[in-house]
Amino acid sequence: MKDRKPGIEIRHYLILLGLICHGFVWELWFMPLIMTGLWMVAIMVKRDKRYLSQTAEAVIFFLVLVGGFKIKPSSGHIWFTALGNALAVTQLIRMTWPSNRRERILSTAMAITHVAVGSQVVFNYPFALILIAAIILIPTTLNELEVRRFKGTYTRPPDLINWQRTAGVFAFMMVFFLFFPRWQLSPFSGRFGLRRRGFVPELNSARGGNQGTHQLVLRIEGRDVTYLRCLALDTFRDNTWRAGKAIYQFRKQPVSGEGTGSVYRRVTVAAPDLVGSMLPVDGQVVDMEGFRYRKPYPAEFGGFILPFNRNQPFTYEYWTVPGPLADDLHPNQKERYLRHPPFGPKIDQWLDQLIGHEEDPLRRATILVNYFLTEFNYTIGAPDLNRHSALEEFLFEKREGHCERFASALTLLLRGSGIPARVVIGYVATERNPLGGFYNVRARHAHAWTEAWFEGKGWITLDATPFGTGLDVEYGRFVQTFYEWIEYVWYSKIVDFGSSDQIRLVSGIGGGIAAVVRAVRKGWNVLAIALGGIFALILLRSLAPLVKRPVMPRKPRDWTAQEAHHFYGRMLRVLARQHLIRSPSQTPLEFLRFLEENGHERMDDIRLITFCFCDVRYGRTDLPPSTAQELKSALKRIIA
């Protein structure tokens, strides 16, 4: 009898998936392809029996493990790579000979480990494809291992790929992912100390500005998000605004928690180097979460400052009351926010002419803002101003510039009018994704504006930069919008799905249930109709068996036995032509054992026909039409 090589098992495809994931750990684009090629080679060079001893296998494992520490991938993950290499080589070697059950189980565990490691390296949403393959292959491989335990007891082996089972596993997977508690033990990865790069905390009003890039800085979930405050600059000297030490002082927060009128924001920082240690926030923040260790602290200007820098993208969420910061100013603070260099007589005269008649400070500020909005132009890259008379030149000659000049000018003029004011730098959220309800904040959205303090109102945002008709919300093209939405859902709802999301989900479900209960209490008639409908459905379903279906005439018993005999006899004749002759003294099961010992391409079909024949002929079972059809197909395969 010619030696026959065993076929490909579902487990081999799981091994392939694991090898591809391990290829991604190398962070070289061609490594997954190389792994796939090695897998194919292993499939093609399969042997009929083991050719390496266990000792030799162990030696190869350790050699590859040690070698993995020498060959470092470019980005690190040294332990992942070294151990994964050793496991991958073991997998490939073991694929080249028939495995026993223990080896199959170990290789399944190794493949699952590869996939798990891959999930920590492949963050992108292409991992969704790996996940889909894992959802199909892992349960199917486990089922295949169990099916093999019962080999020889089947009349007809069950289908390996079962979509109902896959759907069930997927459902349980999602429940586990959404609701199983999560904890995080890793400290922040970052250096201690305030950063100076990224958002440079100074602003030179004399210099011309540059258009920012399209780079995504952060995404923020929430409604009606406009000005995101990063830092306030309160000290003006030599045409430059800086943040004094007082800006960084701790600010006493209101009672934390979701206060009346507070709204929720969730921020995913994609470019931490541009954000630095100053967390963009808006409104009056009442609570912040997302930091287990070394939490940011609220600073005097109403922003939040991290005590150290972060190198990796991160997410935080906060609750805020939209509107001005309702602070009372201490006389020292008032004095600090009124400091300004003396104006020349031209500016004094102009100011007096413009707002001198107005008593109300808020009205005076409004007049100044409107003046800039209507009389000035917004340009990027305007030439530098005269450093000795920058304000005068801007007000009376140039009358154009970027946001920093407008903010600087307005702040100085407000201070000159006796209104405490400061320059605030941050971002303005105008690019909204309608699908996800979030804002994309990019580098080009960096902005500077003015905050002025009014008695009884607090710090009110004043933006003198003429953007045309105001802050218009931008919408991108649909394809781009959809793509960004997918990316957003992937990162914020799956990769970064954390314990706070779980709490929110549970609260939402609880709220939904409570809403249903309230609705039910109010609408008893609706409930009665719904219950009546459900009851009717149940009644119809239970009455269905009473409806008699036409009974197919059953074949006589002898006919069934003859039919089984016919298939078995035909199979014996076909096998006889293949020089596999059953002797008269051999029972069908003895002949089957003989064939199993010698091997045959179509063992499964032979087994099916033999067991069917025995069941019908000796076990007095029936031969349903579906089974007869399967026997026909099996016979055709054997003949072929």
Place this chain on the structure above:
Amino acid sequence: MIFPTKFGYGLACLALLMYIASMQELSGLLFLVLGIIIGCYIYNLIAAIRHLSSLRITPANTLTATEGQPVRGTWTFRNPTSRMRGFIEIKSTWGPLFRVGAIPPGECIRRSPELTLVKRGVYPYTGLTVSCGFPFGLIRYQRPFDRAGEILVYPSVYHCDPPHAGGFIPMLGGQMKGKYRTSMGDQFHGVRPMQERDPVKLIHWPSSSKGQGMMVKEFDEELSGRVCVLVDSRRNSTPEDSPALDWAARAAGSLALAALDKGNQISLANLGTGEISHVSPFNGSDIVLEIMARMEEHQAATVITHLEDILAHVPKKSSLCFVLIGEDRDLPGFLQENPACAKRLIFVYLPDFVENTAWLKGYPICRYSAHQIYHGR
């Protein structure tokens, strides 16, 4: 009872490691991979319980087997649901009984046990468990499966010379040839002239047509002897430290079946309990084997305790074949003194590890070992 299999424990350890790793990492994707594994466990648990709960298992009342041979007989497994059921294992204290891979929906299959028992005896269906690990084999759901029924393991009998029978009586089907002729039988002897009251069906037409008158058929008389096999069921061990009764049961069973094959009637008696069973040659061999299978050891000190009672219930002229497992010096004296034993053919079968036979002086002795009977002192 629900418990993880070995593979289940191993995969659970891997899942625990992954969960610990997830605490160190910032990506939620590991939770998805972990969720697949957890989902497999949960699905396995639910499916295993459903499979086992919906399956209908009907055991056979009695399964039979011969020592060292696979068990014969089938149990019925019925799947009344509309989905495939399977991966069922039934285990006993003596080994795995059944493994059923798949039962198509609405169908019924019959399976023989995958069990070979090497020792004769009665194995009741107690301590059985049925379990299912469908579909992943990570978690197994098991419950006890106690039913009325048993597995009867017959002794492995062997070919031997039939024992000498006594008390021959005419019996149709008997294999001994008598000196008389009868009007019915299997062995045709010849013809004789028809006499009054001879039935018409006995007329031998070929010879009657020769004109010599009506001739009727004659047959040889068929005789059937009677043998009484008495089994010593005292507690004793062979040199291999196995119960000597196993040897004795095989030898007694072989003798009884050989006697039945010869057309003799046999009586089987248990010297330990005094029970007697009469088996006619037309009955199957199963009765003999069943008696031998059910025979148990007793703590009796001597074989003559119930012997008198036994002899009162067996045919007076039947031969006596004592299958002993050890010495009993009271026996020869009893046989000599008891009038019921006078004029009977008496044979004694001793195991070959009993070396001293002087105490049985005057009686023909045969030897038996684990798998044969041979003549010789």
